[in-house]
Structure formats: C-alpha cells, structure tokens
Amino acid sequence: MDYSPDLDLFARTELFQGTSPEALRFLQASAGRRRLAAGDILLQQGDRTTSLFVVIAGRLRASQMAQDGQQIIIRYIGPGEVAGYAALVGSDTHPGTVTAVDDSHLIGWTSAIVRQIMERYPIVAINALTLLGRRYHEMQIRLRELSTERVERRIGHTLLRLAHQSGRRTARGIEIAFPLSRRDLAEMVGTTLHTVSRTLSAWEERGIVSCGRCRVVLCKPHALVAIADEEEE
Amino acid sequence: MDYSPDLDLFARTELFQGTSPEALRFLQASAGRRRLAAGDILLQQGDRTTSLFVVIAGRLRASQMAQDGQQIIIRYIGPGEVAGYAALVGSDTHPGTVTAVDDSHLIGWTSAIVRQIMERYPIVAINALTLLGRRYHEMQIRLRELSTERVERRIGHTLLRLAHQSGRRTARGIEIAFPLSRRDLAEMVGTTLHTVSRTLSAWEERGIVSCGRCRVVLCKPHALVAIADEEEE
DNA sequence: CCTCCAATTTGAGCCAGCGCAAATAGTTGG
DNA sequence: CCAACTATTTGCGCTGGCTCAAATTGGAGG
Structure with missing residues (x-):
C-alpha cells in the first residue's frame, strides 16, 4: 500500500468530522486499507458483518436483491462517505451488496473497533446518527416519488x-x-x-x-x- | 397528568433499553408528558424540531407529503418506539408529519436534553443507531418491493x-x-x-x-x- | 329512528409503461 | 482488422392498475 491517509482526510469524512486530534490518531492507528478495481465486490448481502468502510477515493454502488434475482440500487457512495453501515448499527449481516463502479480506495475498521470508537468518542456516534438520518430521509423521498x-x-x-x-x-x-x-x-x-x-x-x-x-x-x-x-x- | 411513568417503562423502550438506573432517573426527571386523542397531530412536516418522543401507549402514523398534496405513509409507531426522530439525528425540521390514530400517551424530551443524554450515556446513541438502522433497512425492502x-x-x-x-x-x-x-x-x-x-x-x-x-x-x-x-x- | 357523512364497493374504459423481439452500435481482446 | 460481447435503441402489442363515476353501507350524532 503506497497510500497513507493523513489526519486531514479523516477530518473531512462525514463520519469523523469534528473529532479530536487524539481520536484521529487512534482512528489512523486502527485502520485497515483496501483497494478495489471497478467491478470488484466489497461486501455481499447476507454476509456476516466484519468491518465498516469509509471511501477515500472512487465510487461504489449499494444494491439490494430479492430471492428471485430482481435487484434495485439503493445508492451510490462517494469519497468521504460510509460504506457497509451494518457495523455502525450493530446488524450482524449486511443488508445489501456493495460493488465498486470505479477503481476505489477505502479505509476500514473492524466492528469491534467501531464499537469501541463510538463508546470512547460519542461525537462519532452522533455523526453516524446524522448521516443515517440523512439517508433515511432520502429514502422517504424516493419512496414517495416511486409511489406517486x-x-x-x-x-x-x-x-x-x-x-x-x-x-x-x-x-x-x-x-x-x-x-x-x-x-x-x-x-x-x-x-x-x-x-x-x-x-x-x-x-x-x-x-x-x-x-x-x-x-x-x-x-x-x-x-x-x-x-x-x-x-x- | 395522572400518569407517572416508572423506570421499568423506560427500560423497555427501544431507545433506552440497557441504560443504567442512574440514566433512567435522569430521563425520568427531564421528561415531559403528552396525551393525544385519535386524530390529533403530534408534529408537522417542516416544523422546527423541538422534541423527541417515545410512545408509551397508543399508536401514531408518520407520513410524508409532497407539494401537490400527494402523501404516503412512512410507518406506524407503537408503544416503546420513537416518534419524531429528527431530534435524534440533529435535523432542524421534521421530515414528516406524525398523527395519532388512537388515543396515545407519549413522553418527550427537548432536543437539547436529547443531545445531552446521548453525550452522557453513549448507549442511548448506540440504541438510536440500531433503531434507525432497522428502519432504514425496512425502507430498503419497501423500496425494492415497490420497484419490482x-x-x-x-x-x-x-x-x-x-x-x-x-x-x-x-x-x-x-x-x-x-x-x-x-x-x-x-x-x-x-x-x-x-x-x-x-x-x-x-x-x-x-x-x-x-x-x-x-x-x-x-x-x-x-x-x-x-x-x-x-x-x- | 332518521340524517348526514365518510368509508367502501363495484363497473367501465383507457393508457403508461412493460414484455418481447430484433436491429444497431460501441468496446475489448486477440 | 475481426470476433464476440455488451449496451443501447426502437417497434409493437398487451395489460395491470389507474381514472372517473355511481351506488351502497356503516356509524355517529341528534
């Protein structure tokens, strides 16, 4: 890995903005890195939740599939955004599949670390709530559009x-x-x-x-x- | 108000389960009470966010309306569930309207208190994440159903x-x-x-x-x- | 018991958008 | 440059479910 994310980078993500320098250092120390080529799958619907990711560069697609193979696209995920929110909400499996649509670079933390981060730095949990609230609201609007x-x-x-x-x-x-x-x-x-x-x-x-x-x-x-x-x- | 919610009651809600006795006492001390008759409106889409509510008894309907008056029902909210999640995610206006469909009894906290609670008792923020994650997942499924x-x-x-x-x-x-x-x-x-x-x-x-x-x-x-x-x- | 109103049922016709099919046009690898 | 594949376009016919309309039913209040 030739890429070493600096602290500024974290401070600009939706999940970690506003955190203390100390927290940022902890985040950096506990992070893992991951690169994907366009088309690679980050995680699959139904898989056991192991990590949370933040997109540094690139773009991914979150989708949902039914048993019969019918699928829809939930959203696209870009730089600074969270991918694989299951670890954030304590779900033990991923509700959807996340695929890279461009070459992408992500940073990840294990579920246990995420939990620990949120307990130690409540601002992260609050950021997570804000972000999830925004996505939930988006979904409400899409549902209304689709209905009417x-x-x-x-x-x-x-x-x-x-x-x-x-x-x-x-x-x-x-x-x-x-x-x-x-x-x-x-x-x-x-x-x-x-x-x-x-x-x-x-x-x-x-x-x-x-x-x-x-x-x-x-x-x-x-x-x-x-x-x-x-x-x- | 003839109704004085006891600590057990809080411990059984989705938002406050698992909190310490001390936290529960604080919650009780800072709570406001609210009764609604069937048909009464708890809060309106677009209103400034002032409080968060937890349903003690009864049932409410959360709905979303477009400019043209077309509306959809987002969900029904029953005992133990959160109503008016905007205060939880730091949104300054309510994304939808919440109406009682049965006579209902709720407990509420102001946004400032909610924020304070989440900072002081991280378990509450984590519960909030879990609950919102569940709702978000529900929405994904409904969106897929509606699409396909x-x-x-x-x-x-x-x-x-x-x-x-x-x-x-x-x-x-x-x-x-x-x-x-x-x-x-x-x-x-x-x-x-x-x-x-x-x-x-x-x-x-x-x-x-x-x-x-x-x-x-x-x-x-x-x-x-x-x-x-x-x-x- | 009667009145009024809201909820529900049911019929009839229509059309937006789907399903199917086939042709065309970029792209990739050889 | 060719072959194979994938993405896109476009035509055509069909139909699920919407729209419009009208009748019916069940409750609430007087």
Whole structure:
C-alpha cells in the first residue's frame, strides 16, 4: 500500500468530522486499507458483518436483491462517505451488496473497533446518527416519488440527485461522474432499461441531456427541474 | 397528568433499553408528558424540531407529503418506539408529519436534553443507531418491493408486516390492532384505495381475510404468505 | 329512528409503461 | 482488422392498475 491517509482526510469524512486530534490518531492507528478495481465486490448481502468502510477515493454502488434475482440500487457512495453501515448499527449481516463502479480506495475498521470508537468518542456516534438520518430521509423521498410520480419525473429527479451528489462540470453541462448504464438508472428509478432509453432519447432530441455508453451529461439542468417539478394540471 | 411513568417503562423502550438506573432517573426527571386523542397531530412536516418522543401507549402514523398534496405513509409507531426522530439525528425540521390514530400517551424530551443524554450515556446513541438502522433497512425492502412487485403482493407484504408489528390474536385470526382504512393501506402500498378494496374483496371471498370499516383481520396468514412470496413463473 | 357523512364497493374504459423481439452500435481482446 | 460481447435503441402489442363515476353501507350524532 503506497497510500497513507493523513489526519486531514479523516477530518473531512462525514463520519469523523469534528473529532479530536487524539481520536484521529487512534482512528489512523486502527485502520485497515483496501483497494478495489471497478467491478470488484466489497461486501455481499447476507454476509456476516466484519468491518465498516469509509471511501477515500472512487465510487461504489449499494444494491439490494430479492430471492428471485430482481435487484434495485439503493445508492451510490462517494469519497468521504460510509460504506457497509451494518457495523455502525450493530446488524450482524449486511443488508445489501456493495460493488465498486470505479477503481476505489477505502479505509476500514473492524466492528469491534467501531464499537469501541463510538463508546470512547460519542461525537462519532452522533455523526453516524446524522448521516443515517440523512439517508433515511432520502429514502422517504424516493419512496414517495416511486409511489406517486410517473416514470419520466422520477428519472428526472434521480438524475438531478445524482448530478448533485457527484456531478462534474464540463463544457457540455454537468456530467454524472461515474459509469451509469441505462439499466443502472432503471434500477434506481424503478422501471425498465427500455423506458429509460426511450426517455433519454427524447430528452437528447430536445438538447436537455447528452448521453453515451454508460454516460449521462445534463446539458439543461433547469429544463430537467421543470420536468421533474412541473405541476400536474 | 395522572400518569407517572416508572423506570421499568423506560427500560423497555427501544431507545433506552440497557441504560443504567442512574440514566433512567435522569430521563425520568427531564421528561415531559403528552396525551393525544385519535386524530390529533403530534408534529408537522417542516416544523422546527423541538422534541423527541417515545410512545408509551397508543399508536401514531408518520407520513410524508409532497407539494401537490400527494402523501404516503412512512410507518406506524407503537408503544416503546420513537416518534419524531429528527431530534435524534440533529435535523432542524421534521421530515414528516406524525398523527395519532388512537388515543396515545407519549413522553418527550427537548432536543437539547436529547443531545445531552446521548453525550452522557453513549448507549442511548448506540440504541438510536440500531433503531434507525432497522428502519432504514425496512425502507430498503419497501423500496425494492415497490420497484419490482405487483400490487397484490405488495398489499400482502404490507399486511403481514403490519400484523407482525401490531397484530392481535383473535378468534377469527390476527387483527391489525388499529384503525386502518383502505386509503391508509393504499398510501402504504403505493396504489389507490380502489385497488386495495378490490383486492381485499377478492381475498375475503377466499376466506383469507375478513374486513370491516377501517378493520382488517388476517384469517389465513399462511395463504397470504403464499401470495406474497410465490414464485413468479 | 332518521340524517348526514365518510368509508367502501363495484363497473367501465383507457393508457403508461412493460414484455418481447430484433436491429444497431460501441468496446475489448486477440 | 475481426470476433464476440455488451449496451443501447426502437417497434409493437398487451395489460395491470389507474381514472372517473355511481351506488351502497356503516356509524355517529341528534
């Protein structure tokens, strides 16, 4: 491992911000490192919980699968964010699968260490609550969208959220900064890749988006907002 | 207030189980009490967060509304559970509305006290994480169901979950122990009250359920499991 | 017992979006 | 440059479940 995370790095993560220098040193001392290539699996749904990870660089996808193989994407996880929250909430198995979608670099702690950290530094437990509360709230909103909105608006909302979380400014607009296939988008939105493809094609026609293989660029985000939030007449 | 919650009561809630006698005494001393009649609103979406509540008796409904008035039911909250989790995660406004569906009795603490409690007694923060992790996981599952399953199966899963959380054994079967209209069920499942009504009628025909005005009794839970989990051929 | 209101049931028609299928276009490895 | 594969596009027909409408039922209050 050629990479040695410095203390600043920890201080910028959602889980460890605001912790004392002493705590940061302890975190550094007890951490393990992990590198993944795009496509590698970090942890599998149903696996016994052993560690908690924080993403340093790269991007991962958390997904949920049913017995019949149907799966959905819960969220994408980027730098500074927590992956494998089971260790945080004391669950003994992982509720979902986490896969790298880009080459990624993570730092990890065992469940026992995590528990110890939270007991010794309550700010970490409180940060964890804040972060989980945010994710829970996000889920409430997605659940509402899925229950009440048409596919086109859901695709719009999803793209706007992705752009917000991990958009990259480019000459042509805001690009989703990781490989995102039509199928991926469908599994986030709750539809089929066919419908996503048709919708994107229509939008591309109107110059709202520009897309390629596993790539989406939002050229007119405001137009997308209009579609996502327009009043039902 | 004629009701004086004893220490045992706290020890049985999801948030305070496992706390020391000293902590329990502090909790008791700093608690406020609140009674609600069925239909009363405990807190409204968007309101500034002031308190956290624990349900002692009764039942409440947490819901989420969009600008256009479309709403969904996030969950029902029963004895021993937390209502108004915003104070727990440090959110400054409530993400949803909480309404009593039965006469209810709650105990509450101000946000400042909650913060103080979590810093002084880390077990409470850890309990909070566990509880929120459980709810988050529930949401993942509902999101997956909503994305991939047909209405009939979703209604089945929802009824089974409700029966599990707050079912009451009766001569005719397991009764959902609080008023649940077709509309309520529809707002949990992500469909219309018409479709719920048609589905329940069909099931009643087959003796699987028995229902009245705002009442549902599961007469053959195993048949419902079969419907909810049957293989798609 | 009667009135009023909310909850529920049921019918009929329609359509957004799915399922299926087939063609096309990038990508990767050889 | 070719082969094999994966991602994407697009057409077509079908249908689950929504929308609209109207009748019915059960309770609560007087």
